[in-house]
Amino acid sequence: MVQIKRLQEDGIDTLAIIGEIDASSSIELDMSIAKSVGEGFKKILVDCSSLEYISSAGLGVFMSYIEEFKDKKINMVMFGLNEKVANNFSILGLADLLHICTTKEEAKQLVNELSV
């Protein structure tokens, strides 16, 4: 089960993922990102500090937005991934295709720099 909380501040939409994302719950992640994009946010942070597990279904959701983000000049930065979750991104080489930071402060700084 997963819960995704959204919080907007300073023009940045932060999506906090709480729980596990697998084939049964990846749709929730997809809908949250689609909502953020639909509302016109250009800066998106994904708080993964309470993300306990992610399978290819969830990794695929992040991957499927890479092109759209490029086209729409949207920048997304993820932060707070635990070692196991980060490893799942690395196995696929996705860690190099997405922006991943350690802390929220770093992520905020990066998303602002990328958006200049």
Next chain:
Amino acid sequence: MSYQYNIGCSLSNLKGIREFIRTSLKDYAIPELELSAIVLAIDEMCSNLMIHAHHCNPDHKIELHIIEPSSGELVFEIVDDGNVFDINAFTEPKMDNLIHEKRKGGLGIRLVKSIMDKVEYGSKDGKNICRLTKFYKKNNG
């Protein structure tokens, strides 16, 4: 050792599969990152089967067996009676293509092949058996 778990083909049962693997293997001194990768690979195989061979019908059952043929070697057998979904017959799509086509699927097979050392298919008593082998180095102490 030998552990068995029977599951209906509903994606809501994936969490139970992950817990079963962790519980079964908790005393095997498998490094945490490696164990997590194993859990991920079996989750991918089971969700593929549930979706593609059983259309998520919870009345269809699959069996998962965990066997340790020798120290440092684990075999996961997934038994079902649906259409065979042989991942060796699939060439994984290139990452570039997946990104370009904005596709969400296609990553699971790539993960399984990177994590597991062997993926073999067979049949017994009219059922399909998918055998996934993983060799691992035990944690010291």
